[in-house]
Amino acid sequence: MSKSGRFFIEADCLQRSEQGQKVSGDVCLQRRMGDRVLAVLSDGEGSGVRANVTAGVIGSMAVNYTMNDVPAAHAAAAIIRTFISEHNVQGGHATFSILDIRENGAVRVVEFENPRYIVLRGGDEYLPPRAAVEVEVTPSLSQTIYVSEFRARPEDRIVLLSDGVTLSGRLTRRLPEGWRRGGVVDFCLTATACDPTLSAHELCRRVIERAEMNDLFAPKNDMSCMAVYFRQPRRILVCTGPPFKAENDAVLADMVARYEGSKLICGGTTAQIISRELGRPVSVVLRRDPAALPPTSTMEGVDLVTEGVLTLSKVKSLLARAAASEIAERGTDGEVARLLLAHDVIEFAVGTRINPMHQDPSLPVELELRRNLVRDLAFLLETKFMKHVTIRYI
């Protein structure tokens, strides 16, 4: 989150592979480090595994060069020299876009032959000036990269696309020349006009779904969409575990009552404590959960109430194996994961009192320690999903 607290940089991406290919030839990488967010979209030559490997190498080269503050033109030249030769320059070859965002809003974009990135600002498209830089690959061959710099404003959105999206629908009667960049811009402007707080995640989903539809649900090329949204942080408080000292029960309940944002309670005893302190009844929704987890409950003013360690442990494994932020699971674990991923700032309030019965070695399943579980979950949310996470023990 920006130091001034003005905005949070939400970044997300979504991909579809060309029909018949198990892996995408495009690679989207995101890194959050200190006051900086790096995002790279690279498109390998061709499709399938070979393209995926090329794109993956380009992605990590781009991230590492940028992280080490190598000037953009040098980094791009090194990548291009590695992957472009006189043999493949005529045909399709690897392309990439690198997005380097500082938390004060300074944005730098380096592009090589990907569709030009889109900036949506105040209900219109903003086209930042960009400079063409010639990169000498061999004495007889040079390529052009584009470098642009601008300062992002709150509520700006940046969209990166692979050519699979802009070319989607090509040769169909409706879009003989494909969707084209202009078509995507209009689509994004309409989508954000209808829903001004549309998240980057949701914008990616809509763009990719439309691109798939353009290709009649049989993608003719790998499709990738990456979006960045400079937005008001969306906050969620996750309460799990009873406070170590009973006198802190009121403190925990007070946090829930006063919190401005969404609220999630993971833990039966925790829910009972908050219910008792705030005088808000909690009622269990008795039903079979598709993930075989204990049922959820409802409480006034709280978005979701679930059981504690079993649920959190399933959420952890779900997030660990999720390839993207697209969670389709219908059970409580999916519900909790989707709720967490829909927020930027996740604040855990962890009660450290232990139920000794949970440590009984004769239990049929192993119950993890809540503290460790939350620590692992926080690590995943921070590193893989770029969330701002805090943990407070009570």
Add this chain to the structure above:
Amino acid sequence: MGKKLTVKICTGTLCYVMGGADLQLLDEQLSPELLSRVDIMGSPCLDCCNHDDSAQAPFVKVGERVVSGATISKVIDAIKDELSKQ
């Protein structure tokens, strides 16, 4: 007909792993006659596991009576017993 008998099923972690998961289907196991005389609810945690060392999870509360080591048949017996007292 008198007041319905409240049956509270604990859905806390311990009760759930000790077999409480099956108890959620209690309403499907009750005869229509019994079903019409009880109110089945869940509880996030009845807080029984912390208090009585001799009792075993899962717990179900039938009226004011706590059934420990609950199974569907044990709960049905307790319901019949409590209803006969009314």
